[in-house]
Amino acid sequence: MSSPLRLSLVGDYRADAVAHQAIPLAIERAGRWLNIPVAADWIATDQLNETDLTRSDAVWVVPGSPYRNDEGVFDTLRWARETGKPLLGSCGGFQYAVIEYARNVLGWHDASHAETDTGGRRVIAPLSCSLVEQRGRVRFEAGSRIAQAYGTLESDEGYHCNFGVNPEFSDALGDNTLRITAWDEAGDVRGVELPAHPFYVATLFQSERAALQEKDSPLVIAWMQAALAQR
Secondary structure: OOOOEEEEEEOOOOOOOHHHHHHHHHHHHHHHHHOOOEEEEEEOHHHHHHOOHHHOOEEEEOOOOOOOOHHHHHHHHHHHHHHOOOEEEEOHHHHHHHHHHHHHOOOOOOEEEOOOOOOOEEEEEEOOOOOOOEEEEEEEOOOOHHHHHHOOOEEEEEEOOOEEEOHHHHHHHHOOOOEEEEEEOOOOEEEEEOOOOOOEEEEOOOHHHHHHHOOOOHHHHHHHHHHHHOO
């Protein structure tokens, strides 16, 4: 038997978080779908400075912001983006991926998050309507990584968030190498990806919740497939 696929789950685990309950189940289902052994390690953000992520085959920045070590999360996202490490981000992972990109690629050094910052350029702002424990239709760009993973151009997805991409900055964010490839019915950003990266996909929705309905998460499978391809 080949060695297990090594996955790092970056985030501060909470047993009562629905997404945190779903993630191990989603990974287990994906492992069965791919017929491979998997070893997933949950890494608290305040342990990132002591953790060698280079030994991981892939990294998932999981929901649960604000994190205990925000800067460690931003550093992890930048490292995965620059080195080609397969990266999946959901909810908080999506929000922080957008900020990291704005700061280090667009040069918006004051890019900020309305939940944790008092000033700066608010690229992550309060949603017009809360999405805490809500579901909604999401549409995907044809040919995108997300659409390829799902095999369709839309899906019904679950959320647990109050913050998303500020519409004032959507065009500037999506006009560069980071592509906006998922939207809700109102046209608000729900997913981004780096097409030239082996796999760098982040969504505001929590695709892992499919496992709680005894269904596979297409994005988790695609992320793990990308990691296998690099071994």
